[in-house]
Amino acid sequence: MTSDSAHHVRLLVLGGPRVGKTSICRRFLYGEFETRYRPTLEEQYSRTFQLGGTRLELDVLDTCGDNSFPAMRRVSIAHAQAFLLVFSVDSHSSLLQAADCFGEIRRLRDDYREVPTLLAGNKSDVPGDERQVNSITASNWFFSKMSAERGRFLECSALRNTNVTEVFRSFLVLGNIPTVPGPSTAVRRQLSLRLSRRRAASPAPDGKAPAAETDPASFQKARSKSLIRRASRKKAKPAEMTDDQCGVQ
Template identity: 25%
Template sequence: MIRRRGPEEGGYYLKKLQDEEDSQSNNGEVPEMTERLFKVIIIGDPTVGKTSFVQRYVQDSFRRDYKGTVGVDFALKILKWSDSETIKLQLWDIAGQERFTWMTRVYYKDAQGCIIMFDLTNRNSFLNTLKWKKDVDSKCTLEDGSPIPCMLLANKCDLPHRQVDQLEIEKLYKDHSFTGWTETSAKEGLMVTDSMRFLVDVMMKQKDDRDEDSNQSSLRLTPADPEKPHGCYC
């Protein structure tokens, strides 16, 4: 389960991720496939498990021999979202070392979603998630100027001797407008696919909202009061 904000209640609740299938037959005709492209950045301190997370999600594999990312690594994941939609995810695994942070503005460019990860057995990596969130918010926004959706992932939940408890994570999530959070284990594959599907669902809904606003604006024949931009779907 993923902790997320519930707009209709103004509170918080747990949402189970459910697979959605398009049951429309289009009178027996094969529907035309549409393709959407999203760029997602994965950031956080060194050794929190970013590369392992990407490998587990894309290749369903885990490597015990760790090699630190130099600059940025790239991966592509193709999802069949429905009978008529395919999604291509560009995953940018960005190095967490201090010497690469000056390049983050270049790496963040055109991102539509973000994963900020920390290690449950490393308290400093948790405290530094706020630094990463502020960095993203200051350098990357959606077309309407709102922050890109950021998931907070607490990795290595399979290990004992954790240094961060759930109440602290919950407070950080609420206070700093993360889209959602969950514990993960790249090693065991726990909540890896679910957390990414959750983020994709958020990005899809935001994109549909922006497209709808754009279509409505193009149909106006008389001046109207400007609409308020859509906030972050959370």
């Protein structure tokens, strides 16, 4: 690439209340987790990422879980370029709410099968006896409605920071966004150092390593002799000049 390619993605986050939509977003974008629950009305986050030769501008719209603003919700769905549906594995009703959100997407978007969509089962860290939704049930439902080329299902934990990065990385794959990285500065330095070492270790034409490379004392002697010869030549030069060369007649 001679110049960076740019991509702008509008990601809409949908799901019921208390499933961890905001926690997933803030964990990924800012590396933080708030233990106290605060209802979300509507939050928008904007971040820019440099992924090798690709510049990604990401706008994340985090919606409220109780559908208090249906008109705004419909507008957001109509203009979104990707969807993140979130439910909590310890609540079967939250999976039903995620299904309702997906049903609304299907009603408003004829192209919903072509829009990158990920279903995330949050709170995967809960004990087994508190789990109400297993991964097979959620996966089977989701892929009965969504194409595998543009859809993905993952379980994650915003609390433990498990699979959160993978959730967002999946949108790069689903959206066919290139992320081929160029060599970093550290890698370039390592390559340069290796080449320098190989050149220093290369044998002389007769198959023997030069004395200056194998014996530091020989290198110092050779350098001293070279400096002496240069100084001698500079001192002898005026004495060797003839009268004619000096312009004296």
